[in-house]
Each structure stands twice: as C-alpha cells, then as structure tokens.
Amino acid sequence: MLIPRSITSHLEELGKYYPIITLTGPRQAGKTTLLKNLYPGYRYVSFEAPEVRIEFERDPNGFLSDHNEKVIFDEAQYVPELFSYLQLLVDENRDPGRFILSGSQNFLLLKSITQSLAGRAGIARLLPLTIAEKRDARLLSKNYTEEIYNGSYPEKTRLDEPSNLFYSNYLASYVQRDVSTLISATNLSTFQRFLQICAGYAGQIINYSKISLAVGVSVPTIQSWMSVLEQSYIIFRLQPFYRNIPRRLLKSPKLYFYDTGLACHLLRIGDLQALKNYHLFGSLFENLIVSDAFKSSYHNGKEPWFSFYRDKSGEEVDLIYDVANELILWEIKATQTFRPELTKTIHKVSKRIKEKTILRLIYGGDRKLTSEHVQVLPWDEVSW
Numbered sequence: 427m428l429i430p431r432s433i434t435s436h437l438e439e440l441g442k443y444y445p446i447i448t449l450t451g452p453r454q455a456g457k458t459t460l461l462k463n464l465y466p467g468y469r470y471v472s473f474e475a476p477e478v479r480i481e482f483e484r485d486p487n488g489f490l491s492d493h494n495e496k497v498i499f500d501e502a503q504y505v506p507e508l509f510s511y512l513q514l515l516v517d518e519n520r521d522p523g524r525f526i527l528s529g530s531q532n533f534l535l536l537k538s539i540t541q542s543l544a545g546r547a548g549i550a551r552l553l554p555l556t557i558a559e560k561r562d563a564r565l566l567s568k569n570y571t572e573e574i575y576n577g578s579y580p581e582k583t584r585l586d587e588p589s590n591l592f593y594s595n596y597l598a599s600y601v602q603r604d605v606s607t608l609i610s611a612t613n614l615s616t617f618q619r620f621l622q623i624c625a626g627y628a629g630q631i632i633n634y635s636k637i638s639l640a641v642g643v644s645v646p647t648i649q650s651w652m653s654v655l656e657q658s659y660i661i662f663r664l665q666p667f668y669r670n671i672p673r674r675l676l677k678s679p680k681l682y683f684y685d686t687g688l689a690c691h692l693l694r695i696g697d698l699q700a701l702k703n704y705h706l707f708g709s710l711f712e713n714l715i716v717s718d719a720f721k722s723s724y725h726n727g728k729e730p731w732f733s734f735y736r737d738k739s740g741e742e743v744d745l746i747y748d749v750a751n752e753l754i755l756w757e758i759k760a761t762q763t764f765r766p767e768l769t770k771t772i773h774k775v776s777k778r779i780k781e782k783t784i785l786r787l788i789y790g791g792d793r794k795l796t797s798e799h800v801q802v803l804p805w806d807e808v809s810w
Contacts, residue, residue, distance in 0.1 A: 429563045429580055431460055433552055436727035440548030441523040445516040448539055449528045451552035452659040452684065453600060456580040457528045460552060461498050465526065469493060473508075474501040486511050498526045503534035509542035516546050531604050533657040551724040553659060554578035554685045557808060558722065570760070570790050570805045574710050575701050577687015593691035597621075604658055609651070616641060620651055624661060625692035627681045629709030629716070631736070632663065652681075659684055662720055667733040667746050667779075676736045682713050684721065689713065711760035712744055715788050715805065719745060719756075722810040735775050743775045747810075752782040757800075759789045769800045 440447050449457050462470060471493060473479050482489045482505055490511055493499075502508055512525060527547070529535040539547050555578040560566040565583050567573040575589065576582070582592045601614060609617055620641045627637070632652075638645045655661045663679040683689040689710065695701045704710065716732070723730040731749065736742040745756035757772045769787060776783045785800040788808055795802045 427563075427584055428459070428463055429456070429555065429559065429565065429584060431456065431552065431725065432556065432559055432722070433460070433550060433725040433727075434464060436725065437464060437550055439727065440550060443522055444546065444548035445520045445522055445524045446512065446543060446547040447523065447526045448535070448543075448547045448549045449526065449552055450532045450535060450549065450659075452532075452554070453530045453604070454579045454581055454596060455552045455554055455659075457530075457552050458500055459580070461500075461526060461528060465496075465498060468496045468498050468526065470498045470500065472500040473504040479505055482508065490515065495521070495524045497524075498528065500528050501530065502527045503529040503531045503538065506534070506538050509538040513542045513546065516543075520546075531607065532659065533608065533654070536657075550727065551659070553721040553724055555580055555583060556721045556725065557718050557806060561806060566806055570711060570714065571698055571701055573805075574686045574714050575690050575695070575698055577685045577690075579685060579687070582687070589687055589691060590696070593688055596688070597691075600658070600660070605654065608654055613643075616643060617651060620648070621655075621660075622692045624652075624655065624681060625683070625689045626706075628683055628686075628689045629706065629712040630680060631676065631678050632681050633678070660688070662717075664716065664745075665733050667735045667743075676738070680734055682716050682720075684717050686710055686714050686717065708760040711790065711805075712758045715756075715758045715808065716745055718808065719747070719810050726810075735779075741771050741774060743772055752784060753779060754784045754786060755779075757785075757787040759787065762790045762792075764789055764791055764793065764795065764797070764802055766797050769798055772800060773798070 437447060449461060451457055471478060486507060494515065499508065516524060557566065560578065560583065567576055601618060605617060606614060623637055623640050634645045634648050638648050641648065656663065661681055661683050663681055665679050666676055690701060695704060701707065719732055720730045731747065733746045734742065734744055735746060743755050744758040747754040755772055755776060757769065759768050772785050776785060787800050787802045788805055789802065790805055792804050794804060794807065
C-alpha cells in the first residue's frame with residue numbers, strides 16, 4: 427500500500443524551476459518509495475551500492491554521459507565529487523527537473539549542495555507522516571495515546587511493526603551509519619545516553635547545563651550534538667516568542683522529536699499503560715501536535731515560523747504561528763474534556779501581545795466548538 431504524501435505538490439512546483447531537486451529527511455521517512463512512484467520515467471541509481479560508486483569514480487564523465495537527464499541519484503552523499511560534475515552539466519543546460527538527489531546523511535548531502543549547487547537545486551524535506559496524511563490514508567490511530575506510542579514512520583505504520591523491534595533497529599542504523607561519521611567511536615555510547623536524556627526533555631525547556639552534567643560532557647559538546655540530531659531530523663528546537671511584550675520572557679528554546687514513537691522508545695515506555703502513567707504525558711501530547719505543525723509546514727514547502735510564549739511567572743502559550751499581519755496562538759491540552767477555564771491563559775497572553783491574534787485550542791476530545799472567541803479543535807482534525 428502506497429501512502430499518499432502531501433509533499434508531492436511542493437516537489438512538482440520545484441520541478442518547474444530548478445534543474446536539480448533535492449529531497450532530504452530522516453531515515454525511513456519514505457524518500458526512495460516516494461521518488462520512484464512520483465517519477466516513474468526516471469532512472470534510479472543508488473550510490474549505496476559499492477559497485478556503482480566504483481563505476482562513477484573510475485570514469486565520472488563517462489558515467490554521467492549515460493546518466494545525463496531524468497535520473498534519481500539516491501544516497502548521493504557517498505560520492506561528493508558528483509556535485510561538481512552536476513554543476514557543470516546544469517550550467518550548460520538548465521532545463522528544469524533534470525536530476526533528483528536524495529540521501530539519508532543530510533548534513534553531508536546539504537553541505538555538498540551548498541558548496542557546489544547553490545541556486546541550482548530546489549530543496550524539499552520529507553519527514554514522518556503527518557496526522558492529515560495518516561487520516562486520509564485511514565491509518566490514524568484510534569486515540570492520541572496510541573498515536574503518540576506508535577509514531578509516524580511510514581513503513582512501521584504500513585506494516586504495524588512492533589515498536590520495540592522497529593525503533594531498536596532504527597537507532598542501531600542511525601548511530602552506526604550516520605552519527606559514526608561525525609562523532610568518534612569512543613563517544614558513541616555516551617551519545618546514546620545523550621539521546622535518552624533528550625527524550626526526557628521532549629516538550630520541555632532545554633537546560634544545556636543540566637544535560638551536560640547528566641551526560642558528562644561539556645556544554646559546547648551538548649550543543650554540537652543537538653545540532654547533529656537536528657541536521658538528521660531527529661529533533662528540532664522551538665524558539666521563544668520575544669517581541670512587543672513589556673515583561674521578561676524566557677530565552678531558552680524547547681526541544682521536540684519529529685517522531686513521538688522514537689521518544690517513547692528512548693524513554694523505555696514499553697506499552698500504552700506505561701505511557702498513560704508517564705509523569706510528562708502532557709508534554710508528549712504537546713510534542714505530537716507541535717511536530718505535526720513543523721512536518722506539515724515543510725511538506726507544503728513553507729518555513730515553520732513557529733515559536734512559543736513563556737514568561738517568568740510561568741504563563742505559557744504552547745505555539746505561536748507568525749503569518750501575514752496576525753499571530754495564531756495555539757494552546758495544547760492533553761484532555762478529552764473541554765472546560766472554558768482551559769482558555770484562561772491564552773486570553774491573558776493575547777492581551778499582552780500588541781498585535782492581531784487568532785486563538786485556537788487543540789485537545790484530546792472529539793468535539794469541535796467555539797468558546798469565548800477560541801476555536802476548539804479535536805487533535806485528529808487539526809490542520810495547518
């Protein structure tokens with residue numbers, strides 16, 4: 427079963443203007459499956475195969491004379507010389523959609539593109555499934571607890587593979603094939619401990635000093651490792667909202683995982699009951715919704731202009747979307763029962779922000795309603 431992906435329109439738009447289309451994203455996001463089905467007339471070449479790399483390295487010009495248009499080059503980061511040759515080809519002929527590049531080691535892939543193909547390649551990001559994609563494919567879990575636990579990687583969702591089996595293999599592949607190229611072998615076990623601690627910060631304000639003490643490495647190392655996780659689309663950091671507020675705000679970002687199932691696995695949450703009893707369950711529900719906002723934005727070809735609000739008194743709005751001449755404020759509540767008092771904080775913050783605001787609340791229930799100018803939406807009907 428092929429799961430339709432909302433990024434298709436964005437890729438088709440890039441293909442109208444750029445001679446090279448680049449698709450990045452984490453392992454198991456479905457990049458290869460999507461490209462093969464979206465571009466059936468293109469030849470598929472994977473540089474993960476050693477014999478293909480050898481063939482290219484032996485005679486790059488001869489190789490590219492046989493692969494000079496309508497080619498998908500997968501795992502292109504394994505042959506960094508490829509990018510310079512492609513630059514020469516597309517500078518001679520800038521017909522749109524000539525080549526498609528993809529790869530799992532995004533930091534290496536994007537570095538090569540920045541160095542050789544700037545202005546020649548349109549870049550798209552494919553992330554795990556959004557709530558809307560799963561809903562449209564009738565693969566969405568029955569309730570938000572199951573959705574948090576099951577995660578949203580396409581192959582796991584399609585096959586309904588047990589979480590422990592899937593994520594154990596996923597982490598082994600990620601650490602061995604991606605992280606090992608950037609971090610020394612002596613630090614890999616420490617990095618895995620760092621990953622587990624990051625999972626405990628899902629939906630929380632990041633405290634680099636505390637993480638540093640818990641892991642046993644310096645704060646600069648922690649920040650560097652977080653950048654590795656971001657570049658490989660494991661986590662992202664949500665920055666605080668700061669403008670037009672006449673009081674002191676917190677300046678540290680919050681941490682989220684693109685996939686809540688991976689966070690649950692790292693937290694050693696073994697079943698749904700353990701998840702329900704987890705003391706930061708509300709933060710994982712928040713992670714589910716905030717990550718969906720980021721994934722949806724990227725799949726639609728938009729930058730995720732999101733932030734959050736928290737002041738020194740502890741009052742918080744979970745998500746703020748800066749769009750056009752207004753701000754959309756989102757409150758996220760892990761409850762199946764709506765009560766008017768849930769909107770108390772969002773009204774307070776709205777009055778402090780001296781801009782036009784739209785107020786929304788996402789919760790775990792199944793009723794859509796409006797309460798005191800706040801649009802209340804069920805978690806499985808959210809759209810961005």
